[in-house]
Amino acid sequence: MSAHPSTLYSETVLAHNRTPRHCGCLADATHRGAAENALCGDQLDFALRVRNDRVEAAMFDGEACAIATASASMLADALHGAPIATVAAIAAELHTMFAGGAPARGDFAAFAELRHHPARQRCALLPLHAASQALAGAAA
Amino acid sequence: MSAHPSTLYSETVLAHNRTPRHCGCLADATHRGAAENALCGDQLDFALRVRNDRVEAAMFDGEACAIATASASMLADALHGAPIATVAAIAAELHTMFAGGAPARGDFAAFAELRHHPARQRCALLPLHAASQALAGAAA
Amino acid sequence: MNRLDDIPALRAEFPQLARRIHGKPLVYFDNANTAQKPQLVIDAVSDYYRLHNANVARAVHTLGEEATTLYEATRDKLARFVGARSREEVVFTRGTTEAVNLVAYSFLRPTLKPGDEILVSRMEHHANIVPWQLVAAETGAKVVPAPITASGELDVEGTVALMNPRTRLVGLVHVSNALGTVNPVAEIIAAAKARGIATLIDGSQAVPHFRVDVAALDCDFYVLTGHKLFAPTGTGALIARRALLDAMPPFMGGGEMIRKVSFEGTTFNDPPHKFEPGTPNIAGFIGLGAAIDWLQAIGMDAIAAREARLRDAMRAALAAVDGLRLVGDARARAAVFSFVVEGAHAHDLATLLDHDGIAVRSGHHCAHPTMQFFGVPATARASLAFYNTEDEIAVFIDALAKARRMLA
């Protein structure tokens, strides 16, 4: 069922994991959210500063696997200056890609191989959950 | 697992079933017992007149299958004038025979084929349970 | 061409149908007890053990993902097969019995009060009586029998008349295993719903024989068992409204049904997983998925049509047997026939038929109250599936006459 997985831990993913972007705490966040992966106990916090439905800054924190960490790093990157609808858009692109459809935007395309690893898909989705949790909640 | 069963409904068994001996009610019984087969709902009553640890008379009643009816008929027959220990002795002989050992006494040997029908063994044992129930209970 | 047009080929898919019993070809008329399995279902089970064996929902390795994918696919298949609104409405259980107990413990017990009533028909299987008695005994509620008629039909008017503000749930068998009756479940569900009463339909004997659409029936709970559906033993399901599952507390505790466990407090997973603690019968459910695919390839409507013909042939043949009385003779009925024969006890009939290779069940069919109603301790029961034939009916009728002569 699984194809050869060499591309799952691609250089893109490994680089994001080694030196994640925007990892740490965002003091002046307006929104905060968290998500947890029941399978492994991983937890990820996402903090956003939002003005006029646009993300001015995004940071994440938490201990997680390489896939989740890389995804969080990519997401924080993608959100800077983007409309808040971007979170839902990227989540939808990931789901499409996992179902065999078009690749997701930018570095997220590096997760294409996850279509053969259903159990690990939630790792890549974890930061998306945390960010949408943040947007859904009351302002921090 | 089952051998050819032609001998299960032997002439001996069928004859006892057609015209069971000592079927009916024993007005002056000293002991009464009943047993039920959970598998089919069959019920059998056994009534005994016992004096000095000897069965003077035995009768049975109830609706039951041919195997149980024949066994009851044989048992009532065997008990007339016999020591009460006969009930336990015949039960033990049946168990031995079902386990592949020596045939049980008299007509009971006709149940040898039941060793291949574990589910029906309790039919043959039903009157034995009813009779030992009768002996175990208080005098009627 | 439908596979039902070539019955010999179809029967060849069932290895056990080729068995000989006491030297005679097996005539398997005990389908209401459990159904035979096509080779493809047996292979699905072996293939899992030979190639994909791993635990589900736990490991990220290849085998774990394969096992999980195969296992969870059955949930989608079953949801489609019975017309559930979503896969989350499908809770896997060991069978019908566990499914009813789950509803009794988790849905009813927490809010059951003294004087509350659970209304179930007098033709229920023990599985749809005893679980309610257990929770009723604990809470002071009571189980009320809904009336049936002498021909083994549900007394609909009498049943509806028993629905009252204390009635908490109506439980009804879709097709009676003891009588063959097909019940007007939609009518009863509608009547209960109009009164705000929850409904549970026992579909054990329905899903193997005709198309069932749970969403259209609109019952709250529908229960079924896999081994009667040509699938492995130890499988079954509760199909329930999502909103009810969300509100119900868990039944059994353990792994997978939790989100987070600590000694300070535990939070539970979402349905259906909330109700599925521990390692499930993975191989069995993979086999159930294969059975459903296989049934749908034939088509439940084609199966129902063939079984209606077999049923009519059997009904006519039995009517001609001297001294035979049908126990239950509803107008709407399945190819399940309970009967008693004058001068011949059901057990003796079953044993003598077995000598001729014919498997029928004798006994109370886990329906004591039904037997009590008809005043018989036991019946013999012949229950057919689509792989049975008119030739087998003829063999059965001959053997029945022979058995009767022998016992007379």
Added chain:
Amino acid sequence: MNRLDDIPALRAEFPQLARRIHGKPLVYFDNANTAQKPQLVIDAVSDYYRLHNANVARAVHTLGEEATTLYEATRDKLARFVGARSREEVVFTRGTTEAVNLVAYSFLRPTLKPGDEILVSRMEHHANIVPWQLVAAETGAKVVPAPITASGELDVEGTVALMNPRTRLVGLVHVSNALGTVNPVAEIIAAAKARGIATLIDGSQAVPHFRVDVAALDCDFYVLTGHKLFAPTGTGALIARRALLDAMPPFMGGGEMIRKVSFEGTTFNDPPHKFEPGTPNIAGFIGLGAAIDWLQAIGMDAIAAREARLRDAMRAALAAVDGLRLVGDARARAAVFSFVVEGAHAHDLATLLDHDGIAVRSGHHCAHPTMQFFGVPATARASLAFYNTEDEIAVFIDALAKARRMLA
């Protein structure tokens, strides 16, 4: 000659061990999750479906008798295998999880009072925590954690100190699935017994690896699961003192667990049947019987000796891995190793090992409280069975180093 003297031949009995994963030979180190099945067990399941398929304890026909004989034979085999006092002490369940729930619902709940305590160790599987929490929440009792040490051993003194007149039951895992610790169960049972406290031992990870004698242990309840014992999924057992089973009310209701059902009142069957309503996983239990025969032909003592060698080899090999920390390193331990590696998340390790054909589990192993105690969200776990080899250990250690380099 013992079969363990020819490991290649023994491995050839397990079809899945011949599988290749991502082009590499499978190294199956996830045995604590579920074990692989020998062909003979797979065949026992298929043969039942192909030749003897029928329901048990119900029908008097040949197939029904064959199925019942095969199914009930497993009860005798299991009773002998674990040293139960009699076959009536063996209650069949879906697995360990259901067995613990049965005890929680049927033994404890009816008499549990506010303030009562259930003492279980901090290294329990969720299956030996959550069922107690559910019945405790209902009754106002509480689940008390017994202490463990930094090396993952039970703090025996601390545990005994927590036993008090309010303690109703002590639950302890025989071998921890998360840490590999082999617990001094006899000592804890004796201490509990001296205080009149009931005991439940979770033997899920014990029975596959060494000889267990339940009667000698003298616990009240011993639970186990079949799928870890090289047997089919959906099988397991509760072994319990007969006197307790006699006194316990039934858990689930349905067919076979009753003696007589009526709307006026129902009487129940004797144990073990009182606790086994409905159609069981017949095929699965027949497979369990085959697995036990097969294990006994090899001999549990021989298996334990081989596993001790594998364990020591693995322990030594892991000690040499840079940046690796064992989570749990008890003196008495099984060939089950949980570990974390600096800079490499357990999930990533598991996925990368899988790329090299190696199946290990990563996660919390259904033991959140244990993970909390050790302050890790997850570990990787390699768990061996007697069919594993020292060569596989070498392959694993190499792959581990490679994975670590990749993630660094």
